[in-house]
Amino acid sequence: MKSGEGGSMSAGACSHLLRGAWLLCCWQVVIVAAAAGSKLWEVPISSPNVSQSLQWEPHCQHQLDKAKITANVPPTLDGTWVSTRCEVRPGPEFLLRSYTFHPTRHLRAIQHYYTDSTCGDPAYSLLIRGKLRLRQASWITLGGTETDHHVNKVGIVVHSLSGKQRLASRLPPSCVGMVLSKVVPGKTFELYNSRAGRGCLTALGFSMMELGLVRVETQQFGHRGKVQEMFLGDIHTQWTQRTYHRPTGYQQPLQNVMHHIHPCPVCAMVYRSSELRPPVLPRGPSPPLSLVGRWVSQRCETRPTALFLTRDFTFDPDAHQWGGIYRHYSDPSCSQPTFTLRASGHYAQGNPSSKISGATEFVFKVTQVWVTAFDPATAKLLNTTRPGKCGLSGVWDIGTELDITTTHGCSALGIKLPHKEYELFKIEADHRKQALLFIGERPTDGSSPDRPQKRPTSFQTPLVQCGGSAGGREERPSHRPRLGSHSKQVQLSNSGTEQRTGHLLLLALGCALYTWVCVY
Numbered sequence: 001m002k003s004g005e006g007g008s009m010s011a012g013a014c015s016h017l018l019r020g021a022w023l024l025c026c027w028q029v030v031i032v033a034a035a036a037g038s039k040l041w042e043v044p045i046s047s048p049n050v051s052q053s054l055q056w057e058p059h060c061q062h063q064l065d066k067a068k069i070t071a072n073v074p075p076t077l078d079g080t081w082v083s084t085r086c087e088v089r090p091g092p093e094f095l096l097r098s099y100t101f102h103p104t105r106h107l108r109a110i111q112h113y114y115t116d117s118t119c120g121d122p123a124y125s126l127l128i129r130g131k132l133r134l135r136q137a138s139w140i141t142l143g144g145t146e147t148d149h150h151v152n153k154v155g156i157v158v159h160s161l162s163g164k165q166r167l168a169s170r171l172p173p174s175c176v177g178m179v180l181s182k183v184v185p186g187k188t189f190e191l192y193n194s195r196a197g198r199g200c201l202t203a204l205g206f207s208m209m210e211l212g213l214v215r216v217e218t219q220q221f222g223h224r225g226k227v228q229e230m231f232l233g234d235i236h237t238q239w240t241q242r243t244y245h246r247p248t249g250y251q252q253p254l255q256n257v258m259h260h261i262h263p264c265p266v267c268a269m270v271y272r273s274s275e276l277r278p279p280v281l282p283r284g285p286s287p288p289l290s291l292v293g294r295w296v297s298q299r300c301e302t303r304p305t306a307l308f309l310t311r312d313f314t315f316d317p318d319a320h321q322w323g324g325i326y327r328h329y330s331d332p333s334c335s336q337p338t339f340t341l342r343a344s345g346h347y348a349q350g351n352p353s354s355k356i357s358g359a360t361e362f363v364f365k366v367t368q369v370w371v372t373a374f375d376p377a378t379a380k381l382l383n384t385t386r387p388g389k390c391g392l393s394g395v396w397d398i399g400t401e402l403d404i405t406t407t408h409g410c411s412a413l414g415i416k417l418p419h420k421e422y423e424l425f426k427i428e429a430d431h432r433k434q435a436l437l438f439i440g441e442r443p444t445d446g447s448s449p450d451r452p453q454k455r456p457t458s459f460q461t462p463l464v465q466c467g468g469s470a471g472g473r474e475e476r477p478s479h480r481p482r483l484g485s486h487s488k489q490v491q492l493s494n495s496g497t498e499q500r501t502g503h504l505l506l507l508a509l510g511c512a513l514y515t516w517v518c519v520y
Contacts, residue, residue: 070218073143073145074137075134080100081100081257083252084255084260084264087252088457090242090441091458094115094116094119096114096119098110107132117358118357119281120280120283122278123162123167124167125276125278127154128153128154130149130152138213140305141213142331142332143302143331144214144250146212146213147214155188156189157275158183159278160185161185168180171200171203174199175203207243209233209243210232211232211233212246215332216231227255228258230255231250231253232254233248233250234250238445241444250302255267257271266279286358286426287429289426292316293466294312294314295313296311296464297309297311297464298463299461303442304446308328309327309328310334311463312324312326320348322344322364323342328340338374338377339371339372339373342369344366346364346365347363347365349362356457359425360424361455362424363423365418367417370405371401373396382396382412385410385411390407390411391406391407421448423456424439430464435465437463438459438462439459439460439463440455440456
């Protein structure tokens, strides 16, 4: 199916679609700039305290709380922010995080690593001390803030002999002899300071590059209070690149311990923990893997390379069919649509994952894709493609959905049909006992998991089920789902087009910088 991708066809079938989306983004800014005669290299205008506010109304709104979401640029970081569930990073790695930011710009972060995907068996913890300075609004990822960070010290606490052995299997002999041999389980050992080398940290896969990009969202639930979430930069899906990867997307958010979703037992356990006393999450039965029904994004999602989208999936297990809608936007609030992809195909369920407990392997095939353009730049780009390369030539119009299956995809969007991907799914329950669907994270470099060796080892932001275990009736899709064509629904005003043009001009530099980073 992949900000967020940079990864997009999230439910298993088309990361190349989001790679094409990034190409489309770059084409859009070129076309719009040429038409308007604008300068591409202007500095983004941002006052010291710019607030983005929207009433986020996701699909299946009857299942979700309505909240007013604000995101200030620059954000306020002071306080302690913690994981809300056992996090899965590429590798896979299983961890819980607790980050404390002080008004003095000092940072104290604890990362607890585990041997299992339920965070019930602690292996070791890292205590990180450093400084963080907010810089300016991100050129590449709109709505985010770039930072400068410096790590002063890193201490390690191994929690068992098996944890020590696990570390030894990952470290080179020099680190095992000079460092790990001195580590005593249950005691802090200084693994790094500003006067020592970083060789063993790099071998461990340690990096705080996630601090390079930050966004804080505040959800106001009326008289029920508010929830604050901190989004830090994404972790590269390739181990060899994670230590110097400059993030352009986000990880799963941390929540402010003073303003979190209630109840959140994991939040309390992580907050009360220390590097010497890691939290041990209780093991519980995993919900059965039932994909039947409809699953949708809980928020506007950000993917690497400045992609903003929402996802909407329907599965029919009886017919082994799936359908998905990927709504793309030019802004981090998902309020300015650019184009929509609607795809369908077949899938086959495989074996339980040998790497992540409770996860299941899948193979997805994309057989049909429809595209709807929602702004003039997209329509113009699609109309200028060569005949036979992207549906019917010269007939693309704003708000009209067209089939690109007959031309085996769309070269302008980087879509090739049919297409197969190797996926990883997992279902968990949230604090309301509502089912959440975790789908494999898309490769950071924009490639496709088209071979079993490239199957994901981590997950994207979870989707919420509509009409599922939260008390609603399960929605069984028709034999051949057609998920919400939005033909001729959007009328663009002149003012809206001008605002979108401003966003696309900012994205131009983002595309250029991202290409420069990838090449050099």
